[in-house]
Amino acid sequence: MDVRAQVSMMFHLDKCIGCHTCSVACKNIWTDREGTEYMWWNNVETKPGTGYPTKWEDQEKYKGGWKLKSEDSPEDKDKIKLRASDKGRGFANLFHQPNLPTIDDYYEPWTYKYNDLFDSPAGDDQPTARPISLITGEPMDIEAGPNWDDDMGGSTVYAANDPDFADLTMAEKKAFFEMERMVFFYLPRICNHCLNPGCVAACPSGALHKRGEDGIVLVNQNVCRGWRHCVAACPYKKVYYNWKSGKSEKCILCFPRLETGQAPACFHSCVGRIRYLGVVLYDADLIESTASAPEDELVDLQREMILDPSDPDVIAQAKRGGMHDSVIDAAQKSPVYRFVKEWELALPLHPEFRTLPMLFYIPPLLPVLGRLENGTYTIDEKDYFGSLDKARVPMKYMARLFTAGNEEHVRKTYEKLLAVRMHKRVEQVGDLNQDDVDGMLKATGLTVEMCEEIYRLTSLPTFEERFVIPPMHREYATELMGDPYTFKAETGVGFANKPKRGL
Amino acid sequence: MTLDQMLFGVFPYLAVVLVIVVTIWRYFSDRFSYSSLSSQFLESKKLFWGSVPWHYGILVVLGGHLISFLIPRTILAWNGVPWRLYVLEVSALAFGLLALLGLVMLIYRRATNPRIRKVTSIMDIVLLLVLLVQVVAGLWTTIFFRWGSSWYAGFAVPYMWSLIRFSPDVSLVSSLPFMVKLHIFGAFSLVALLPFTRLVHLLSLPLSYLWRPYQVVIWNRRDSRRN
Ligand code: HEM
Ligand code: SF4
Ligand code: SF4
Numbered sequence A: 001m002d003v004r005a006q007v008s009m010m011f012h013l014d015k016c017i018g019c020h021t022c023s024v025a026c027k028n029i030w031t032d033r034e035g036t037e038y039m040w041w042n043n044v045e046t047k048p049g050t051g052y053p054t055k056w057e058d059q060e061k062y063k064g065g066w067k068l069k070s071e072d073s074p075e076d077k078d079k080i081k082l083r084a085s086d087k088g089r090g091f092a093n094l095f096h097q098p099n100l101p102t103i104d105d106y107y108e109p110w111t112y113k114y115n116d117l118f119d120s121p122a123g124d125d126q127p128t129a130r131p132i133s134l135i136t137g138e139p140m141d142i143e144a145g146p147n148w149d150d151d152m153g154g155s156t157v158y159a160a161n162d163p164d165f166a167d168l169t170m171a172e173k174k175a176f177f178e179m180e181r182m183v184f185f186y187l188p189r190i191c192n193h194c195l196n197p198g199c200v201a202a203c204p205s206g207a208l209h210k211r212g213e214d215g216i217v218l219v220n221q222n223v224c225r226g227w228r229h230c231v232a233a234c235p236y237k238k239v240y241y242n243w244k245s246g247k248s249e250k251c252i253l254c255f256p257r258l259e260t261g262q263a264p265a266c267f268h269s270c271v272g273r274i275r276y277l278g279v280v281l282y283d284a285d286l287i288e289s290t291a292s293a294p295e296d297e298l299v300d301l302q303r304e305m306i307l308d309p310s311d312p313d314v315i316a317q318a319k320r321g322g323m324h325d326s327v328i329d330a331a332q333k334s335p336v337y338r339f340v341k342e343w344e345l346a347l348p349l350h351p352e353f354r355t356l357p358m359l360f361y362i363p364p365l366l367p368v369l370g371r372l373e374n375g376t377y378t379i380d381e382k383d384y385f386g387s388l389d390k391a392r393v394p395m396k397y398m399a400r401l402f403t404a405g406n407e408e409h410v411r412k413t414y415e416k417l418l419a420v421r422m423h424k425r426v427e428q429v430g431d432l433n434q435d436d437v438d439g440m441l442k443a444t445g446l447t448v449e450m451c452e453e454i455y456r457l458t459s460l461p462t463f464e465e466r467f468v469i470p471p472m473h474r475e476y477a478t479e480l481m482g483d484p485y486t487f488k489a490e491t492g493v494g495f496a497n498k499p500k501r502g503l
Numbered sequence B: 001m002t003l004d005q006m007l008f009g010v011f012p013y014l015a016v017v018l019v020i021v022v023t024i025w026r027y028f029s030d031r032f033s034y035s036s037l038s039s040q041f042l043e044s045k046k047l048f049w050g051s052v053p054w055h056y057g058i059l060v061v062l063g064g065h066l067i068s069f070l071i072p073r074t075i076l077a078w079n080g081v082p083w084r085l086y087v088l089e090v091s092a093l094a095f096g097l098l099a100l101l102g103l104v105m106l107i108y109r110r111a112t113n114p115r116i117r118k119v120t121s122i123m124d125i126v127l128l129l130v131l132l133v134q135v136v137a138g139l140w141t142t143i144f145f146r147w148g149s150s151w152y153a154g155f156a157v158p159y160m161w162s163l164i165r166f167s168p169d170v171s172l173v174s175s176l177p178f179m180v181k182l183h184i185f186g187a188f189s190l191v192a193l194l195p196f197t198r199l200v201h202l203l204s205l206p207l208s209y210l211w212r213p214y215q216v217v218i219w220n221r222r223d224s225r226r227n
Helices: A021-030 A087-092 A115-119 A163-167 A170-176 A198-202 A229-233 A255-259 A265-269 A284-291 A295-305 A312-320 A325-332 A335-342 A395-402 A407-428 A434-444 A448-459 B003-029 B045-070 B072-078 B082-112 B114-118 B122-144 B148-164 B178-196 B198-203
Strands: A003-012 A043-047 A066-068 A080-082 A110-112 A131-133 A185-189 A208-211 A217-219 A239-242 A247-250 A275-283 A359-362 A371-373 A376-378
Touching: A003 A312, A003 A335, A021 A043, A021 A265, A080 A198, A163 A395, A198 A208, A198 A229, A217 A247, A229 A239, A229 A247, A265 A275, A275 A284, A275 A325, A275 A335, A284 A295, A312 A325, A335 A359, A335 A448, A395 A407, A407 A434, A407 A448, B003 B148, B003 B178, B003 B198, B045 B072, B045 B082, B045 B148, B072 B082, B072 B148, B082 B114, B082 B122, B082 B148, B122 B178, B122 B198, B178 B198
Parallel strands: A003 A359
Antiparallel strands: A003 A275, A043 A185, A066 A080, A110 A131, A208 A217, A239 A247, A371 A376
């Protein structure tokens, strides 16, 4: 057992209101420089939709993440390889990376020629501010932008091409788009700071690494040589190529903020308060075997990797590995641990990519089950679990997103979410049959106490309960001590020389 | 001192000193600037038809130069039989043409695509033009002065060894045709240009990828991990 700590995350999708405050908070701090205009280390997508970059989930197109070697050659089993390349192909592809998205897969960033509004000579027409490309500086026609398909705008083009529809029958797909049943929800995404990151594995220069103490995945800007294999290998497309500096960049989980005890900007600013952050302890010896498990075991095995931070054996082993008491203490208070491991409510996004993502999601209940009745938004409470079969978003679709297609698994999560809901409904409204609700609790293995705790941590958590930030102990080895805003609008955090594009 | 002595007796040393001193200085003072400066993100299709033929072509041709430099006698012996000479010459020509094709595509792409122009520095233009002259001079030599592979081993290689022995024998090159001289001068110009351009990327060839484990974990407190 090799006990390591990971600063892990949980997003509660029922609470996301799609306001994009998180994205803007991130952009203002980290990606408001030339070369990064198009980057959204945090982005919020409408689901169903094609996302950002367009159709990123379609690995036939982007070839991100890992796959079982046995998919190609059945004899060597259980081992995995990068979908985009192995080491040999990594070298052959240095001159041209066949799976690199181009800027058009994201969008061409632009601004407006605002000065024309002030400087135009007097005339018969109102002056207009024409859009100007932030790359070439030339006038351009805007064809796409961040969240072009927000709230299912242009759904016949975007939502209809959602890669997660793969498992749905034609009829199911059609039903999805019936006017009266139309439904969507938001999917905020940041780097998952994976346990088996494809980005790290693909970098020929070894510029990407996972920090041992907290598991944050970073690109060393001084080591990156612009081979751009990491961009291709991340199945979540969360490494971005800076076209100006010639280096790759990615979400740094605001480590300068974490190191000074503050939540990452997107977490801190989240209006819906959907975001939770905390340490989980895991057994690093299990990374390889878990990542190469059969698809329908991936979620369970990843959960099994996460260790009980109150178990004396785990604590002893963690200490032997040099983990500080304060980190173990933070792990014991971690809200992520509770949602993911204790209550088994939160699921990883697309576990079939096999990077072992450490950002977990509670799938949304309301848009999935809710409907409009006499002009009132309602959920069919009386039907208990039966309502899941009538869900407006088929369980199949949610399974594609969160459980590698295992419908039963995602249904189990939904049953728990429903049970908690019913439990509170009996208590507060009293219009349901207590015995039925008790039956639901029994079926899902939840106790009344658990329901109360889930309810509390979901609906009424304080700031300190949502973000349990472990002390990073940089006093032992200082990478950065100081105000992160010092480096605003710069590349990286602290260079001896100004980092500018090479010759 | 004659012009030939300047160009072929002094300049090569200047170039080598420059490449060593400036490369090291740049590496330690501005490591951030070491990058392939890939522009594939802004334009991918034409880059494929430029970069791939260019690199495979130039790497094979450069490799050929290097092998012949190291084992000139073996090359001369190989070329003793006509069909073997033809095989060598034709392959050299083919890879040279491949490189030229790629290079022309790269130059065309830089010149015409507005996005790529935005990430083109003056040194990029200088480098591409010098490379063009160099490749054209090389191909000219291959086509018009037969058989290059033999007299490269017979004349140019002894000249380069004389440079290494610090007693440059300029007479070996001064009698050669203009295009060949241009090719030799171009080679040392590229050596001199290397640290001032994106050519530093060829020093970054990440060979250690072959043997390192896939995952990289870095501990801030190394001593704290006992295993
Ligand atoms: C050691 C092996 C080499 C590797 C791994 C390598 C890799 C690369 C890469 C990744 C690029 C960027 C392509 C892009 O825009 O995406 C590039 C560009 C370039 N390389 Fe190399 N290279 C190598 C050797 C060479 C050599 C030997 C030369 C010439 C003597 C050379 C000349 C160039 C030039 C001129 C460009 C710029 C192309 C443009 O206009 O965009 N490379 N190389
Ligand atoms: S999600 Fe983050 S850690 Fe995982 S592969 Fe992508 S960039 Fe790497
Ligand atoms: S700030 Fe929070 S609620 Fe708003 S879009 Fe982002 S994750 Fe959703």
